[in-house]
Amino acid sequence: MREHRTTIREFLGQYFHIGGISDSEDIFSLGFVDSMFAMQLVLFLERTFDVQVEDDDLVMDNFKSVDSMTSFLARKESATA
Amino acid sequence: MSAQKRFQTVGVVGAGVMGCGLAQSLAASGHDVVLVDLTPEVLEQAGKTIRQNLRYSRLRAPSSAKEPTSAVLERVHFTTDYEALGRAEFVIENVTERWDIKKEVYGHLHRICGPEVIIGVNTSAISITKVSSLIQNPARVIGMHFMNPVPMKPLVELIRGYYTDNGTIEAASTLLAQMGKEGIVVEDMPGFVTNRVLMITVNEAVFVVQDGVAEAKEVDRIFRGCFGHTMGPLETADLIGLDTILDSLVVLYESYNDDKYRPAPLLKKLVAAGLLGRKSGHGFYPYSVDSPSSF
Numbered sequence: 587m588r589e590h591r592t593t594i595r596e597f598l599g600q601y602f603h604i605g606g607i608s609d610s611e612d613i614f615s616l617g618f619v620d621s622m623f624a625m626q627l628v629l630f631l632e633r634t635f636d637v638q639v640e641d642d643d644l645v646m647d648n649f650k651s652v653d654s655m656t657s658f659l660a661r662k663e664s665a666t667a
Numbered sequence: 668m669s670a671q672k673r674f675q676t677v678g679v680v681g682a683g684v685m686g687c688g689l690a691q692s693l694a695a696s697g698h699d700v701v702l703v704d705l706t707p708e709v710l711e712q713a714g715k716t717i718r719q720n721l722r723y724s725r726l727r728a729p730s731s732a733k734e735p736t737s738a739v740l741e742r743v744h745f746t747t748d749y750e751a752l753g754r755a756e757f758v759i760e761n762v763t764e765r766w767d768i769k770k771e772v773y774g775h776l777h778r779i780c781g782p783e784v785i786i787g788v789n790t791s792a793i794s795i796t797k798v799s800s801l802i803q804n805p806a807r808v809i810g811m812h813f814m815n816p817v818p819m820k821p822l823v824e825l826i827r828g829y830y831t832d833n834g835t836i837e838a839a840s841t842l843l844a845q846m847g848k849e850g851i852v853v854e855d856m857p858g859f860v861t862n863r864v865l866m867i868t869v870n871e872a873v874f875v876v877q878d879g880v881a882e883a884k885e886v887d888r889i890f891r892g893c894f895g896h897t898m899g900p901l902e903t904a905d906l907i908g909l910d911t912i913l914d915s916l917v918v919l920y921e922s923y924n925d926d927k928y929r930p931a932p933l934l935k936k937l938v939a940a941g942l943l944g945r946k947s948g949h950g951f952y953p954y955s956v957d958s959p960s961s962f
Contacts, residue, residue: 644722
């Protein structure tokens with residue numbers, strides 16, 4: 587799971603300076619990115635981790651922080667395991 | 668024609684940014700859509716774009732998405748065959764703002780669509796009266812200038828051509844109401860209200876950057892911070908597409924024969940370099956190519 591976390595942080599690092607942001611912080615409320623960026627996150631997670639983001643998964647809570655994305659991936663992977 | 672009836676099947680010609688947004692908006696409001704473009708590749712990309720943008724709408728406002736994404740998409744019939752428009756009760760044309768291209772498309776519509784079918788011209792600059800001369804029964808032709816992104820913009824500029832009759836205006840208003848939108852009727856002069864004012868503003872903002880008066884981000888900040896605009900003129904240009912801006916300016920320039928519409932050389936240069944804004948990944952600003960294309 588540490589690997590997922592690292593990969594997500596690397597992706598976010600392409601768009602803003604992530605050094606001072608903890609894994610639990612809401613990147614949208616911090617104002618670094620807008621809601622359009624959430625869709626980029628959805629596509630990134632689908633491509634990189636080979637998961638399918640379904641309609642019911644399309645809620646901001648799943649993508650708002652590194653922790654939420656890591657938990658989301660864990661749920662998806664356990665559901666398909 | 669009966670303006671009060673509900674339109675169920677709507678043809679959309681052109682699957683670019685506007686055509687995709689329109690098809691999405693129509694399908695999401697329960698209409699069957701026949702989306703026509705020239706190649707399977709363009710249509711395949713359109714399918715992906717519409718799906719992404721439906722998902723984005725759901726993400727932004729989960730409560731507004733009443734049906735599964737797949738159910739909405741199933742109402743869009745993607746085709747390269749103009750004949751499929753034969754079952755449409757209303758057709759909205761969204762092809763490139765070039766007269767030679769429009770002329771060819773209206774040749775197809777003239778042949779395939781019955782004289783009672785309402786024809787909406789989704790243009791930002793081309794004369795509705797001139798377009799209506801390409802088709803039988805010009806009274807059923809009306810300008811419908813949708814704004815981008817179509818699903819998020821509640822107002823539409825409706826343009827009355829010289830021959831457009833009141834029944835056609837009522838019919839277009841009915842379709843817009845079915846889509847949860849409203850039209851504002853204006854008269855047919857090049858650029859109407861929106862583009863006549865917007866394009867010259869965008870063009871002057873490009874001149875400001877070209878002349879080194881300010882950088883793009885400073886120009887946009889001034890419009891947002893000083894005038895309360897949601898977006899500055901250059902961000903707006905990137906959203907619309909710099910090629911579309913250039914095409915619109917050329918149409919205005921040729922229509923009024925007035926130098927005030929001459930396109931800025933920097934705008935021409937960016938378009939020539941393929942920097943078209945959001946849709947190409949770079950315009951006045953860089954974008955990720957994964958961005959939903961019509962947002």
